[in-house]
Amino acid sequence: MKTIYSKPFTVLVEGNIGCGKTTLLEYFEKYPEIKVLEEPVQKWRDLNGHNLLDLMYKDPVRWSMPFQSYVQQTMLELHLQPTEKPVKLVERSIYSARYCFVENLYRSGMLEGSELEVLSHWFDYLTGSPEIELKVDLIVYLRTKPEKALERIRTRARGEETGISLEYLEELHQLHEDWLFGNKFQVPAPVIVIDANQDTPEMIQEYEKYSNIILGATRNGEKSLDASKNDLAEIITPAAV
Numbered sequence: 001m002k003t004i005y006s007k008p009f010t011v012l013v014e015g016n017i018g019c020g021k022t023t024l025l026e027y028f029e030k031y032p033e034i035k036v037l038e039e040p041v042q043k044w045r046d047l048n049g050h051n052l053l054d055l056m057y058k059d060p061v062r063w064s065m066p067f068q069s070y071v072q073q074t075m076l077e078l079h080l081q082p083t084e085k086p087v088k089l090v091e092r093s094i095y096s097a098r099y100c101f102v103e104n105l106y107r108s109g110m111l112e113g114s115e116l117e118v119l120s121h122w123f124d125y126l127t128g129s130p131e132i133e134l135k136v137d138l139i140v141y142l143r144t145k146p147e148k149a150l151e152r153i154r155t156r157a158r159g160e161e162t163g164i165s166l167e168y169l170e171e172l173h174q175l176h177e178d179w180l181f182g183n184k185f186q187v188p189a190p191v192i193v194i195d196a197n198q199d200t201p202e203m204i205q206e207y208e209k210y211s212n213i214i215l216g217a218t219r220n221g222e223k224s225l226d227a228s229k230n231d232l233a234e235i236i237t238p239a240a241v
C-alpha cells in the first residue's frame, strides 16, 4: 500500500526569473524521498487554448489581473497537493506571486488599486484561514544578479519573454530581497540563500552542499531543522549582491 503524505516537509524554491530554479529542481529529482513540483507555466501558456502568459506580457494593463488570478489559483493547487514522498520541493509559491509579481505590477501602474485589492483579499483569505493549511518548512532562495538572470533568459529564449528588460528584473530582484529580508511581508519559513550567479557545474556543487541540510532536516523531521538553526543562521544571513 502506498503512503500518502498530506503534510510532507515542504521546501519552496524562490528567486528571480532566470535564476535557475528549474536546474535546481532537476538536480533534486534524483532523490527518492523528494517529490518535485514544477511551476505550472505550461498551464499559464495554455488555458483551453488561451496563452495568458503571452497576453500578460503583450498587454499587461488588460491582462495582468486575470493572469495573476490564475497564477494564484494554480500555485495554490501545488501548495495543497498531497505527495507519495515525505518531502515536497515546490517551484515558487503564492507568496512570491503576491509579494514580488503582483506588487511590482501594482507599483508600475499595470494593476489598478481595485484589482490589487481583489487579489490581496483572496491571498489573505488563502494564507490566513486555519482550514487551508499552506505548510512551508524551508525556503531556498537563489540570489542572482539581474544582469545574470537577463543573460539566462536571453539564452533560453522563451517566446513570451523577449520583451523582458533589465529594469524589470532589477525591480523583481529588489522585491524578492524586500520580501525575504525586509520584514515588510510574511516569510513563511527559514531561508537558505544560495549564490546563483555561477554556471551550471558550479551550481550543481552548491546544490550538493545544501542537499545535506535540506535532506538532513527533512529526514529527521522539523525538530532537527530547529536543532540545526545554528548552521542555518549563517546561511540565512543575506550577503550583499
Ligand code: TTP
Pocket (backbone or CB within 6 Å): 015, 016, 017, 018, 019, 020, 021, 022, 023, 039, 041, 053, 068, 071, 092, 096, 097, 098, 101, 102, 161
Ligand atoms: P519564474 O517563476 O521565474 O520561472 P522561470 O522558468 O523563469 O524560472 P528559472 O529560470 O529560475 O528556472 O517565471 C515564469 C514566467 O512567469 C516568467 O515569465 C515570469 C512569469 N510570472 C509572472 O509574470 N507572475 C507570477 O506571479 C509568476 C510566479 C511568474
